[in-house]
Amino acid sequence: GRQGCQIDFEHVSFSYEGASGEPVLKNINLTCLPGETIGIIGSTGSGKSSLVNLIPRFYDVSSGSIRVDGVDTQELDPAKLRDRIAIVPQKSILFSGTIEENLLWGNEHASREEIMQAANMAEAHSFIAAFPEGYETMLGQRGVNLSGGQKQRLSIARALIRKPDVLILDDCTSALDTTTETNIKESLKSFASGVTCLLIAQRITSVMDADKIVVMDDGEIVGIGTHEALMKSCRVYVEIFQS
Ligand code: GTP
Known part of the structure; x- marks a missing residue:
């Protein structure tokens, strides 16, 4: 079977070209282990899509680095990099x-x-x-x-x-009922085991059983942990849970 990649974000900041003001991503540090499922949650505009779009180099980091299996993506051929990564965008094409x-x-x-x-x-x-x-x-x-x-x-x-070795689902289950969504996640667990999976979601129930959940707020990671840990330690997560 396929072997998932390890992805390391180190002090990553990012601004869209020509945009003024605060960077869209600020000092992102995150490790995704091979085969892990990582949920990403946060309010609209908090930077979730921007974060995942940096992995296949749809955009390049402004500072810091992203490594895939230890190699800085800036040193990889973008076409070869994208060959290993599948992104399902918010809007189906x-x-x-x-x-x-x-x-x-x-x-x-x-x-x-x-x-x-x-x-x-x-x-x-x-x-x-x-x-x-x-x-x-x-x-x-x-x-x-x-x-x-x-x-x-x-x-x-x-x-x-x-x-793919890396599967990124960018909020692409929003139009599915929860049963369908759960069924898809169950089949991914068995058939796509070993694949590193990043799952952006609006609903906490969509990411609750991820290996870890990343909470984004205004371009920063304000919490990383399991559902249980974040419920105890992350104010933003609790607010999303209650909304
Ligand atoms: P949702 O998809 O609404 O849940 O938001 P998100 O958390 O995925 O945030 P996203 O990464 O889409 O956006 C973060 C910030 O970057 C927002 O302030 C956006 O307005 C801005 N942004 C997103 N795409 C672009 C772009 O192509 N150009 C510019 N200049 N800004 C962008």
């Missing part, structure tokens, strides 16, 4: 084409069996199979209209087909 073409985007070599296994894990296989044309169903203007939750499940399946 699907194009006009069949469901299968959409799923294969990023790994055109996967077999139908691998596609179906990933779709199963992402709780997408049964709704796909229910279409008369199944995986050949057309999406987009001249095709079927999917619900927000169905689009999210296709995006997750697409990421799994790539068999």
Whole structure:
């Protein structure tokens, strides 16, 4: 199976180019161990997406460093780095084409069996199979209209087909009911075990069982720990829990 990566953030600060004022991320220190599931929670604009987007170098750090398996990402070929990392964005990006073409985007070599296994894990296989044309169903203007939750499940399946070492889910389960979300997380645990997983969420219930939870506030990490530990020690976490 795939071996998850270790990711180390060391004193990372980040500002978007041309933006004035306070950096979006300030002195981030975080270690994600191989195979760990890390939940990330925090209010809107606290920097969660910016943090994960630095890992595949969609943006470069302003200062500090991010290391993947000990190597500074600044010294890695971005294409090779991105090959190991799958990010499921907040907003699903699907194009006009069949469901299968959409799923294969990023790994055109996967077999139908691998596609179906990933779709199963992402709780997408049964709704796909229910279409008369199944995986050949057309999406987009001249095709079927999917619900927000169905689009999210296709995006997750697409990421799994790539068999990444690092899987980043950026708040992409918000349109799913909690049962579907729990089922997906359960299959990830068994099938994607060993994969380092970063999971951004709005709801505490989405990250509660992560190995550790990172709490972001205004560009800073204000708490790292398990749910139980954070409930005792992190005011921001308790506020999110109560809201
Ligand atoms: P939500 O996705 O709303 O939950 O927020 P988040 O916690 O993921 O924060 P995010 O990293 O998206 O944003 C952090 C800050 O960076 C906010 O003040 C944003 O307005 C700002 N920001 C995000 N994307 C960009 C960008 O592309 N350019 C600039 N200049 N600022 C950005």
